[in-house]
Amino acid sequence: MLALGLLAVVLWGLGWAFGVPGRLRLLMLACLWFAVVLAHLLLPEAHPLRAATGGRAEPWLVLGGVAVLGLGYRLALGALRRAAPGAFRPAELERYARHILLREVGGPGQKRLKQARVLVVGAGGLGSPALLYLAASGVGTVGVIDADQVEASNLQRQVIHTDARIGWPKVHSAAEAMRALNPFIEVRPYERRLTEENAAALLADYDLILDGTDNFDTRYLVNRVAVAAGKPLIAGAIAQWEGQVSLYHPAAGGPCFQCTFPERPAPGLVPTCAEAGVIAPLPGVVGSIMAVEAVKHLTGAGATLRGALLIYDALWGETRRIGLKPRPGCPVCGGTGKAG
Secondary structure, three states: OHHHHHHHHHHHHHHHHOOOOHHHHHHHHHHHHHHHHHHHHHOOOOOHHHHHOOOOOHHHHHHHHHHHHHHHHHHHHHHHHHHOOOOOOHHHHHHOHHHHHOOOOHHHHHHHHHHOEEEEEOOOOOHHHHHHHHHHHOOOEEEEEOOOEOOHHHHHOOOOOOHHHOOOEHHHHHHHHHHHHOOOOEEEEEOOOOOOOOHHHHHOOOOEEEEOOOOHHHHHHHHHHHHHHOOOEEEEEEEEOEEEEEEEOHHHOOOOHHHHOOOOOOOOOOOOHHHHOEOOOHHHHHHHHHHHHHHHHHHOOOOOOEOEEEEEEOOOOEEEEEEOOOOOOOOOOOOOOOOO
């Protein structure tokens, strides 16, 4: 086998020295591999040639499979460069290679992610994983709005922050983590509360909104402004051991948040995490689902949670999916699924 390896090196080197194109040199090596595999399949088991090349065909078949995978990987990167010249730097192509290999995303989908602008409302339990995965996925512009500062009690579940950044504004702590994870994206931190006065102008600059807040006043506000602007909204919520996620987009025929939750719960009926507690990994699961839904919506991959509410029960390891429809007479979207 060593002699055969040396022969392959010599063939490659001679081809390079005489200016033979790389594709022809690869073809020569492929012919050599094919000849060896054919010899193992056709020659008698005791034949000297089979003994000299390892005695079995299986290692050569595995070697061929690995070579094909490697070549396919290089061809995929080359195809992306040709499809979108100048859109990605070589380091970005390497970074997003696993996305590019997915047929549902590929080069065009990754380009859409790079061109996308996503606003995340809240840099807490749900915002933490969502922001990290949006950054890692290559979303070109990620905005984050939050008026709070990092506290020690946040670190049990808000994984975007660190002990060293206690006392920092959450948006700047989150921005630091996202930029460290992916220097090829733009991060826009907004250290303020979302209000009736600033919401419309802020949301107008983004393609998709993610709401990870923990109070109904802000949820209803985000929903009203998103519906008025025709923007899709991915909203998540958690409590103790249970979480839920949906994509609300009346402009595309789905319900809005207020269609699903027409009235805020009575005081004390839905306690906050600070009041009732929450298991640490739960926000990571639900926030990651929000990020997956965002990537699917932006790339057009698969079926999103528009018109469905996904409920995850961590305590019993159960997931339920409930169908949602626009509610006739909804004061926000009208219940026609055509607002915006």
